[in-house]
Amino acid sequence: FPLFLQVTCNCFTISNGEMQDVGVGLYPSMSLLNHSCDPNCVIVFEGYQLLLHSVREIQIGEELTISYVESLMPTRERQKQLMRQYCFECDCPLCQNQEKDAEKLAGEEHAWKEVKDAVNEVRYPKSKEEWKHVLARCQNLLRSHKGHLPDTNIYQLKMLDCAMDACINLESWEEALYYGSRTLEPYRLYYPGFHPLRAVQLMRVGKLQYSQGMVPQALETLKQAYNIMKVTHGTDHSLMKALMEIKEECEAMMRIQ
Secondary structure: OOHHHHHHHHEEEEEOOOOOEEEEEEOOOHHHOEEOOOOOEEEEEEOOEEEEEEOOOOOOOOOOEEOOOOOOOOHHHHHHHHHHHHOOOOOOHHHHHOOOHHHHOOOOHHHHHHHHHHHHHOOOOOOHHHHHHHHHHHHHHHHHOOOOOOOOOHHHHHHHHHHHHHHHHOOOHHHHHHHHHHHHHHHHHHOOOOOHHHHHHHHHHHHHHHHOOOHHHHHHHHHHHHHHHHHHOOOOOHHHHHHHHHHHHHHHHHHHO
């Protein structure tokens, strides 16, 4: 078993506070955890420290599982990645039922394939000019496929996320909120229960609502983020502390009003 394959199979992608990839690391004890596309645990990072949190009640003797791949992908794509990188087929209930695959690829095929190609071409921009180019591409595609792709299509959803990131980096807060708000229902659909990605997305949208003076809406969104993040991140995580700060600011504003 070549050393490179051992590293590829056992390394973890290190994420920052907003769940963006910043590197890879080896965590031998965590490499013992097996995979499920519907896992009972999630991994989050605090710097380079890897934290494991259960996201539902675990029975005595039940195996702890995490997802090795992004659960947003359709079943076929998940299976291909698991076979390519980890050399096994997953037979979890999600894969057997191919649950939500129809929603994930809803809309006209030619449209989502074009959006998929565009999303895959995006590399993290390093300047405002590059961000402007990314945003223009997103705007054009979202405009041209209006009515052809629902926001629940996973490639449309990724395009909305990309547009939101571009607007935040360009300090276009109102437009960022427009794109971010459109992602919340698909996130709820694809990340039910407790999932760190949904918690972070709710927090980002809540902050944008607060920046636009939408205090009651921001407080409701941040409360949803809090209820998920206390499970997925724990109360001592730095991101949770930042969330509690802005939530308390909202609550203070509501008392004044």
